[in-house]
Amino acid sequence: MPYRAAFLDIIPRREVPTASTIELPRLHDRHTHVSLYAALEGCPDISALSKEEALRALKALPGDRLTIALGWHSARVSFTSQELSSLPPVLIASLSLHGALLSASAKEWLRDSEPELVGRHKDREWCERNVAKLLSLYVRAAGFTAQKLDAFMRRLEMLGVGAAEDLLVAGEDALSLIQASPWSGRIRCWADPAVFEGFSPQAREQVAGLKIFTDGALAQRTAALDEPYPDGSRGLLLHADKDLAGLLAGLARLGKPAAIHAIGRRAVEQALTVIERLYEDGISFPAVRLEHVQFIEEPQARRAKALGAVLCMQPNFSADSRDYADRLSARLRAANNPFRMLIDRAGFCPGNDLIFGSDGMPHGARSALQWGLFPDHESQRLTLEELAAGYGMAEGVCRLRIDEGAGRVERLQP
Numbered sequence: 001m002p003y004r005a006a007f008l009d010i011i012p013r014r015e016v017p018t019a020s021t022i023e024l025p026r027l028h029d030r031h032t033h034v035s036l037y038a039a040l041e042g043c044p045d046i047s048a049l050s051k052e053e054a055l056r057a058l059k060a061l062p063g064d065r066l067t068i069a070l071g072w073h074s075a076r077v078s079f080t081s082q083e084l085s086s087l088p089p090v091l092i093a094s095l096s097l098h099g100a101l102l103s104a105s106a107k108e109w110l111r112d113s114e115p116e117l118v119g120r121h122k123d124r125e126w127c128e129r130n131v132a133k134l135l136s137l138y139v140r141a142a143g144f145t146a147q148k149l150d151a152f153m154r155r156l157e158m159l160g161v162g163a164a165e166d167l168l169v170a171g172e173d174a175l176s177l178i179q180a181s182p183w184s185g186r187i188r189c190w191a192d193p194a195v196f197e198g199f200s201p202q203a204r205e206q207v208a209g210l211k212i213f214t215d216g217a218l219a220q221r222t223a224a225l226d227e228p229y230p231d232g233s234r235g236l237l238l239h240a241d242k243d244l245a246g247l248l249a250g251l252a253r254l255g256k257p258a259a260i261h262a263i264g265r266r267a268v269e270q271a272l273t274v275i276e277r278l279y280e281d282g283i284s285f286p287a288v289r290l291e292h293v294q295f296i297e298e299p300q301a302r303r304a305k306a307l308g309a310v311l312c313m314q315p316n317f318s319a320d321s322r323d324y325a326d327r328l329s330a331r332l333r334a335a336n337n338p339f340r341m342l343i344d345r346a347g348f349c350p351g352n353d354l355i356f357g358s359d360g361m362p363h364g365a366r367s368a369l370q371w372g373l374f375p376d377h378e379s380q381r382l383t384l385e386e387l388a389a390g391y392g393m394a395e396g397v398c399r400l401r402i403d404e405g406a407g408r409v410e411r412l413q414p
């Protein structure tokens with residue numbers, strides 16, 4: 001912006017209006033969970049309640065069916081087994097959705113259909129290994145309907161998002177419902193391999209690709225970082241190298257693109273090493289996406305580039321450097337989301353082999369731009385052009401006010 005630079009040279013900075021209103025095409029969110037979040041629309045949420053308020057709200061839930069409640073902050077609130085015995089059938093999902101609490105009557109409710117979940121839901125490792133199963137239970141219990149999908153997609157539009165990718169479509173019913181809806185042209189669905197296995201040939205045809213996990217999440221302290229968490233735990237690699245190689249080789253035979261979740265540096269390393277070996281053996285995919293890669297390092301980025309992999313990252317996860325200061329060292333807080341390294345040194349190109357999504361935490365253009373334009377670390381900073389290219393554009397526009405002086409982005413009503 002040469003004009004603006006010249007302007008700044010001659011006018012004292014305090015007199016320069018720093019806020020501007022922009023109109024941007026609605027974003028294409030390249031990584032979220034449409035069927036999951038739509039099903040959870042309207043579910044009770046205890047995240048903003050005190051423990052007493054939460055118990056009161058949970059006790060008032062119906063006794064004749066299983067309710068999914070949201071917003072259990074495991075580090076802040078714990079419930080005694082006596083308290084859980086006093087509640088109607090309710091599954092209380094953690095903030096990250098990767099873990100859950102069950103009331104005593106919910107355990108009864110699920111004992112026959114989900115015996116393993118009832119027995120092992122307190123085991124973080126089990127939850128990470130079975131996260132696709134857990135998420136699809138939320139969708140089945142909460143119910144995914146055309147009305148909910150409509151409400152969810154309209155809310156995304158309000159937030160400045162016009163198209164979305166569902167990285168783990170809940171099942172064939174959910175896929176059919178999406179395909180039959182007016183939103184079908186704006187939603188691409190990926191599937192968990194086990195869910196995909198049960199699909200009809202037509203449903204298989206419609207799936208964009210297959211999604212697998214190699215590590216957990218920062219929220220659960222299960223992302224496979226390269227140093228221990230303050231509590232001494234080390235994060236979780238979900239597969240041994242040779243098992244991951246076997247899994248990916250099996251998926252390659254299906255001829256679909258692969259999306260591989262890898263957050264910590266150890267998970268990124270494993271994913272790259274295994275893909276390199278498969279390529280050497282002549283086993284490849286139509287496309288490989290690496291999801292999140294928050295702690296990818298430069299040599300790894302160069303290897304990913306050489307493999308032709310696409311990195312799908314979340315600018316809003318730059319907030320993790322602040323939100324998870326309790327579990328990330330200063331080095332890791334600065335290493336999170338190294339966009340400048342990826343673009344300026346490793347040669348990734350937003351919109352081409354570097355794409356952006358939100359993972360729904362939270363959805364919307366405001367959060368994407370807030371954390372993309374004004375992150376805590378320079379190494380995380382993106383330009384507006386890079387953000388727009390990395391998301392890609394959908395139908396419609398959203399209006400935002402960008403206050404450069406205050407480092408703040410606000411969404412304006414359309």
Ligand SMILES: [Zn+2]
Nearest residue numbers: 031032167359
């Ligand atoms: Zn996700």
